[in-house]
Amino acid sequence: xxxxxxxxxxxxxxxxxxxxxxxxxxxxxxxxxxxxxxxxxxxxxxxxxxxxxxxxxxxxxxxxxxxxxxxxxxxxxxxxxxxxxxxxxxxxxxxxxxxxxxxxxxxxxxxxxxxxxxxxxxxxxxxxxxxxxxxxxxxxxxxxxxxxxxxxxxxxxxxxxxxxxxxxxxxxxxxxxxxxxxxxxxxxxxxxxxxxxxxxxxxxxxxxxxxxxxxxxxxxxxxxxxxxxxxxxxxxxxxxxxxxxxxxxxxxxxxxxxxxxxxxxxxxxxxxxxxxxxxxxxxxxxxxxxxxxxxx
Amino acid sequence: xxxxxxxxxxxxxxxxxxxxxxxxxxxxxxxxxxxxxxxxxxxxxxxxxxxxxxxxxxxxxxxxxxxxxxxxxxxxxxxxxxxxxxxxxxxxxxxxxxxxxxxxxxxxxxxxxxxxxxxxxxxxxxxxxxxxxxxxxxxxxxxxxxxxxxxxxxxxxxxxxxxxxxxxxxxxxxxxxxxxxxxxxxxxxxxxxxxxxxxxxxxxxxxxxxxxxxxxxxxxxxxxxxxxxxxxxxxxxxxxxxxxxxxxxxxxxxxxxxxxxxxxxxxxxxxxxxxxxxxxxxxxx
Amino acid sequence: xxxxxxxxxxxxxxxxxxxxxxxxxxxxxxxxxxxxxxxxxxxxxxxxxxxxxxxxxxxxxxxxxxxxxxxxxxxxxxxxxxxxxxxxxxxxxxxxxxxxxxxxxxxxxxxxxxxxxxxxxxxxxxxxxxxxxxxxxxxxxxxxxxxxxxxxxxxxxxxxxxxxxxxxxxxxxxxxxxxxxxxxxxxxxxxxxxxxxxxxxxxxxxxxxxxxxxxxxxxxxxxxxxxxxxxxxxxxxxxxxxxxxxxxxxxxxxxxxxxxxxxxxxxxxxxxxxxxxxxxxxxxxxxxxxxxxxxxxxxxxxxxxxxxxxxxxxxxxxxxxxxxxxxxxxxxxxxxxxxxxxxxxxxxxxxxxxx
Numbered sequence: 001x002x003x004x005x006x007x008x009x010x011x012x013x014x015x016x017x018x019x020x021x022x023x024x025x026x027x028x029x030x031x032x033x034x035x036x037x038x039x040x041x042x043x044x045x046x047x048x049x050x051x052x053x054x055x056x057x058x059x060x061x062x063x064x065x066x067x068x069x070x071x072x073x074x075x076x077x078x079x080x081x082x083x084x085x086x087x088x089x090x091x092x093x094x095x096x097x098x099x100x101x102x103x104x105x106x107x108x109x110x111x112x113x114x115x116x117x118x119x120x121x122x123x124x125x126x127x128x129x130x131x132x133x134x135x136x137x138x139x140x141x142x143x144x145x146x147x148x149x150x151x152x153x154x155x156x157x158x159x160x161x162x163x164x165x166x167x168x169x170x171x172x173x174x175x176x177x178x179x180x181x182x183x184x185x186x187x188x189x190x191x192x193x194x195x196x197x198x199x200x201x202x203x204x205x206x207x208x209x210x211x212x213x214x215x216x217x218x219x220x221x222x223x224x225x226x227x228x229x230x231x232x233x234x235x236x237x238x239x240x241x242x243x244x245x246x247x248x249x250x251x252x253x254x255x256x257x258x259x260x261x262x263x264x265x266x267x268x269x270x271x272x273x274x275x276x277x278x279x280x281x282x283x284x285x286x287x288x289x290x291x292x293x294x295x296x
Numbered sequence: 297x298x299x300x301x302x303x304x305x306x307x308x309x310x311x312x313x314x315x316x317x318x319x320x321x322x323x324x325x326x327x328x329x330x331x332x333x334x335x336x337x338x339x340x341x342x343x344x345x346x347x348x349x350x351x352x353x354x355x356x357x358x359x360x361x362x363x364x365x366x367x368x369x370x371x372x373x374x375x376x377x378x379x380x381x382x383x384x385x386x387x388x389x390x391x392x393x394x395x396x397x398x399x400x401x402x403x404x405x406x407x408x409x410x411x412x413x414x415x416x417x418x419x420x421x422x423x424x425x426x427x428x429x430x431x432x433x434x435x436x437x438x439x440x441x442x443x444x445x446x447x448x449x450x451x452x453x454x455x456x457x458x459x460x461x462x463x464x465x466x467x468x469x470x471x472x473x474x475x476x477x478x479x480x481x482x483x484x485x486x487x488x489x490x491x492x493x494x495x496x497x498x499x500x501x502x503x504x505x506x507x508x509x510x511x512x513x514x515x516x517x518x519x520x521x522x523x524x525x526x527x528x529x530x531x532x533x534x535x536x537x538x539x540x541x542x543x544x545x546x547x548x549x550x551x552x553x554x555x556x557x558x559x560x561x562x563x564x565x566x567x568x569x570x571x572x573x574x575x576x577x578x579x580x581x
Numbered sequence: 582x583x584x585x586x587x588x589x590x591x592x593x594x595x596x597x598x599x600x601x602x603x604x605x606x607x608x609x610x611x612x613x614x615x616x617x618x619x620x621x622x623x624x625x626x627x628x629x630x631x632x633x634x635x636x637x638x639x640x641x642x643x644x645x646x647x648x649x650x651x652x653x654x655x656x657x658x659x660x661x662x663x664x665x666x667x668x669x670x671x672x673x674x675x676x677x678x679x680x681x682x683x684x685x686x687x688x689x690x691x692x693x694x695x696x697x698x699x700x701x702x703x704x705x706x707x708x709x710x711x712x713x714x715x716x717x718x719x720x721x722x723x724x725x726x727x728x729x730x731x732x733x734x735x736x737x738x739x740x741x742x743x744x745x746x747x748x749x750x751x752x753x754x755x756x757x758x759x760x761x762x763x764x765x766x767x768x769x770x771x772x773x774x775x776x777x778x779x780x781x782x783x784x785x786x787x788x789x790x791x792x793x794x795x796x797x798x799x800x801x802x803x804x805x806x807x808x809x810x811x812x813x814x815x816x817x818x819x820x821x822x823x824x825x826x827x828x829x830x831x832x833x834x835x836x837x838x839x840x841x842x843x844x845x846x847x848x849x850x851x852x853x854x855x856x857x858x859x860x861x862x863x864x865x866x867x868x869x870x871x872x873x874x875x876x877x878x879x880x881x882x883x884x885x886x887x888x889x890x891x892x893x894x895x896x897x898x899x900x901x902x903x904x905x906x907x908x909x910x911x912x913x914x915x916x917x918x919x920x921x922x923x924x925x926x927x928x929x930x931x932x933x934x935x936x
Contacts, residue, residue: 001471002403002484003635006650010484011399018396018455025452026418029429036428043431091324098317108568110328115564118513119531120553124335127546133347135334142350172328181576226420233515237535254424259520264428271425278420404635472666475633476727480680481654490679494670 030275036268044262056269066270068245069253070277076160076249077228080167085221087168088175095176096183097201107180114173118233121166126238129153129162156246159239163247166234171224178220182213222285229278250274335557339363339550346547362551371552373526374533379559380443381529382511385450386504392451393458393503398492400459401466402474412463418456426453427517434521445521446529450514454507461506465499465577466492501567502574512560530556583644583657583734583767584609585630590639592625592791600625600791602639610765612758616778617788617814624739626788627771631660631737643735654683658735659728663743665720667712673699673723674708680731698726701760718749725757729764736761738770742777754780775815779803787811809933812861812926818890818901821867823860824930827853836860840896842874846925853927853936861926864890864903873917877902879910891916 004011037056039049060066091110095103128135129152137149152158186209194204232251235241241248241256254274258267338346339362341355400408430449431440439445469492477491478484518532528536538552564571585607592600600622607613615623628634630641632653640649648656659680667676674695681691699705702722712720721741728736738757742750758781761768772778778785779799786796787810795807799815806812812820825838827849834849836858844860867875877893877900884890884907891902891910902918910916927936 001475001478001633004403004405005635006652007403007484011403014395014399017392018459021392021448021452021455022418024433025430025448026421026426026456029426029433030421032429033425087324090320091328094317094321094324099321106325108565110325111568111572112561112564113328113332115509115560116332116557117509117531117560119515119534120335120557123534123549123553124331127338127550128331128334130546133349133351133546135330135351138349138351169328169331177572178576181572223419229420230423233513233531236515237539251422251424254422255427255516258424258428259431259516268425268428271422271428274422275420275425278422279417282417282420470664470666472662472664473668475631475653476660476662476666477668477679477683478633478653479631479658479660480727480731481683482679483654486683491668 033268034272036265037272039265041264041268042262043264052265056266057273060266060269060273065245065248066253066273069248069250069270070273072160072245072247073229073249073251076164076167076247077225080164080171080228081221081225083164083168084171084175084224085217088172089179089217091172091176092179092183093205095180107177110173111177112173113170114177116170118170118231119237121170122234122237125162125166125234126153153239154243156243159243159247163234163239167228167231171228174224175217175220179213179217182216183209186212218285222282226278226282229274250277335550335553338547339554341547343545343547362548363555365548366552366555370525370533370537371555374528374530374537375559377443377527377533378512378529378531381446381450381514382508384443384447385454385511386508388447388451389454389458389507390462390500390503393455394462394496394500396459397462397466398488400463402471412460415456415460415463419460423453424516427520431520441522441524441527443527446514446517446527449517449521450507450511454510457506457510458503461503461574462496462499465496465502465574468577469495498570498574499577500574501570502572505564505567505571506575508563509560584642585735585767585769586642586645587626587630588640588642590626590629590641591637592622592629592634593637598791603793605786605793605796607767607769609767612761612768612770612781612783613786614770614772614778614782614784615786615788616772616775617794619773621788622791623771623773623788627660627737627739627769630735630769631658632656656735657733658737659731659733660737660739661724661728661741663740665712665724665744667720667723667727669712672709672711673704673715676712676723677708677726677730680727684731694730698730701729702726717745718753721745721749721753725760729760732764734766736766736768738768738772740772741770742772743774750777757781776817779815785815787814789814805935806861806926807935809859809861809928812928816863818864818903820861820863820926821900823862823895824857825860826857827855829854838896842876842896844874844920846920846927847923848925848927857930858936859928859930859933860920861928862920863924864901866921866924867902867918868921869904869916870919871917873919875900875918875920877916877918879912879914879916882909882912884909 002010038051038053040052041049095107099106129137131137131149131151131153134149136152137146140146141149150158152162190208190212191204194208199207230251232249232255235247235249235252236255239247241252250270251274254267254270257263257270261267337353337355340358340360341352342357342359342361345352345355345357400411427449430445430452434440434445434448439448473491473495474487477487482490513531514529515531515535518529519535522528522532525533525537534552534556542549585605587603587605587607590600590603591598603626615626617623625634629636632648632651632655636649640647642648643656643658668679671679677695677698678691681694686694695708696705699708702725704719704722704726707715707719707723712723715723721744724741741757742753745753754777770781782799784796785799785802787794787802789810795802795811802811803815806815809822813822823838825836825844827834828837829835830843830845832845834846834851834854836844836846836849838844875895877891877895879891879893880899881892882889883892886907887905889904889907889909891904893900893902893916902916928934929936
């Protein structure tokens with residue numbers, strides 16, 4: 001409709017604000033970040049930058065805390081994503097096929113959870129998982145799952161699971177809503193045809209519904225897990241990365257290196273490795289997870 | 297097994313199915329909503345009532361005292377700061393994002409998909425990594441310890457999402473109306489204002505809410521880009537100020553959490569429909 | 582009023598050439614129909630005239646002025662879209678008035694013009710509705726009204742009737758034609774429907790594969806198609822093609838069809854001897870005669886009331902004939918058919934060109 005040649009000024013006016021912001025505050029920082037990872041940059045030191053080659057990388061790759069962060073991040077993000085998509089999809093199925101009344105209200109109600117600020121989840125989780133009076137411990141003892149109160153926040157595995165619970169809880173609504181929209185876009189006639197072909201609900205689910213919604217869910221899941229990688233309010237405020245680095249995640253690790261130790265070089269290295277790690281996962285997921293789109 | 301069933305067997309199956317569905321629904325949705333309930337209920341209990349075993353599922357001694365305890369001027373200041381930063385970045389990011397999205401959607405140029413993929417990838421760029429260079433830039437520009445640093449930082453991290461979301465939204469709108477307007481003699485800017493803008497409102501709403509919520513949640517920029525306590529946003533302020541003074545008064549803490557959640561809750565409740573429309577158009581693409 | 586001239590117009594998408602060197606003059610007041618199968622470039626050509634599609638090379642002149650690099654809004658033309666392209670958030674009145682607003686037409690003048698157009702199209706009672714509250718036919722009228730209200734020098738139509746049901750389509754066909762007779766503006770109309778083209782056009786331009794196959798008045802094209810493509814595209818039911826060779830028989834030149842039947846035809850010339858040839862015979866030009874050489878086995882018979890269509894096979898290939906009246910043959914009956922003398926079209930089998 002428009003032609004860059006003919007409507008060049010218009011084009012320029014449209015893209016320049018975004019290019020300016022993205023260029024100065026995203027592209028330049030990423031490139032500069034990668035560059036800094038090969039130097040000894042730190043705001044605490046005066047004088048010129050020194051080029052140190054791969055020193056930062058060899059240092060980090062021998063650092064146990066870095067490995068712990070990478071492991072914890074993968075552990076927390078992977079389990080949270082898996083739980084969130086399974087539960088979210090199940091809830092969407094219940095809303096779409098299961099209950100007759102109140103589906104819209106329930107959806108709206110649950111969707112509200114998606115905007116609860118992380119700092120509030122952190123405060124609430126601190127109270128819910130409180131060792132002596134937390135609701136979780138009360139419920140667990142009441143049901144008979146445990147006999148004594150668990151010190152979840154001070155346990156290596158327990159603390160990770162407290163954070164997993166927070167991540168999962170916060171992202172189920174988003175995935176549920178996306179899954180519900182995807183389910184609503186599956187043609188009723190196709191499902192009716194399958195019913196006439198003799199397919200029971202679970203066969204329809206497996207052979208028709210899931211193949212038709214999987215790409216949408218995968219993209220939503222990818223968007224969500226990427227946010228998990230960034231999210232650090234909970235590990236920062238609730239557990240401070242502890243106990244003994246059990247909840248130290250890449251984002252927190254990088255942040256602390258940069259703005260507590262003021263070691264910009266090492267932080268840039270951690271950030272770069274984190275970026276490479278993420279790109280690798282995204283590439284694998286898109287390459288092997290996505291199925292070809294069929295015409296609608 | 298015989299494939300025919302009697303009517304009563306069918307009825308029995310239907311009842312069992314229904315029972316299973318409703319039990320599962322109540323269990324899952326109950327589990328999800330329980331924390332919110334507990335948050336609100338705790339905030340209305342006097343402190344001594346929250347430390348009882350078994351816990352009270354309904355406050356025996358209903359009180360507003362925890363909310364009255366929040367009349368701290370510092371909290372009001374944090375609120376105002378968060379509001380200024382979140383609204384500004386939501387508006388800026390949506391504005392720049394919408395313009396850029398329109399260009400991506402309606403101009404023909406090579407590598408368009410690569411560009412969109414870049415914006416998608418940019419959402420994954422480690423924020424602490426970006427912040428290292430942002431910090432230096434803001435330092436040079438004298439923007440550290442001002443609202444501007446926070447607004448620019450959150451706008452930048454929000455922009456890729458705005459562009460991506462709004463581009464997908466515009467792509468779903470047939471181009472015919474805009475072409476008709478061009479033929480009707482409207483200039484490209486007038487087409488944008490009179491024809492495109494009214495049609496992409498849900499996309500803009502979704503983008504603005506997304507960025508607003510992310511900014512409302514933003515904590516590490518709030519901890520590092522500003523040092524004056526009176527410029528802190530809610531997450532940073534709560535962490536540095538209130539948690540430092542915390543002495544186990546969970547009911548007051550829950551009241552604080554309710555107050556911090558309330559604005560986004562109300563905002564989102566009012567705009568959920570539009571956000572949903574804008575988001576699914578983008579996400580279902 | 583305006584003339585349009587298209588000179589050496591080409592269009593590439595990347596390295597793919599979709600249109601090459603189109604030359605087309607359109608006269609003032611002419612109702613020109615671009616017709617062809619989907620993907621033939623007719624819509625692209627129309628959109629290039631409108632300025633909505635970039636021109637790779639060549640030029641477009643309106644009234645002698647080169648508009649190739651002008652914006653759509655500067656070209657003084659109006660377009661009716663296939664999807665109608667009504668502004669969903671504006672009322673019918675505001676849809677009609679938008680172009681006047683953009684051209685800063687005085688308010689009172691604008692009101693008068695909107696009302697005149699609304700009256701002409703029977704939209705008076707719908708002026709305050711939104712497009713979503715209108716039926717397909719009503720939307721179509723609003724789209725037409727939006728074009729008319731400006732009194733443009735050129736009207737462009739992009740398959741405007743294809744979203745209407747069959748009955749409404751026929752009705753709108755006549756209305757658009759009547760409208761043109763009244764205001765007499767230069768019109769370029771794109772359609773894939775050859776009946777629309779035949780019934781509406783002053784001149785038909787048949788396009789295929791990004792080039793113009795033939796252009797001329799409808800009946801001229803019907804009777805004298807330049808090649809196999811045009812012959813096959815125009816006419817419903819479609820023309821029958823039979824392949825054969827021109828040979829010299831006992832009584833002069835004859836066509837020997839591939840399966841052996843010999844047809845004496847009056848319009849053969851000596852130069853055609855020993856060439857392979859394609860015969861084009863329109864369904865209504867086949868007659869039943871006692872000694873008809875073309876023996877057709879009847880498959881399906883479709884009476885329409887006025888005439889009868891017979892779908893049969895000849896030498897294992899489908900053939901269609903159209904007879905007046907209601908004399909219905911039975912399936913599997915053999916009909917002896919003769920082409921009407923002098924009506925058979927001859928084409929070169931290799932090039933597809935008319936001989």
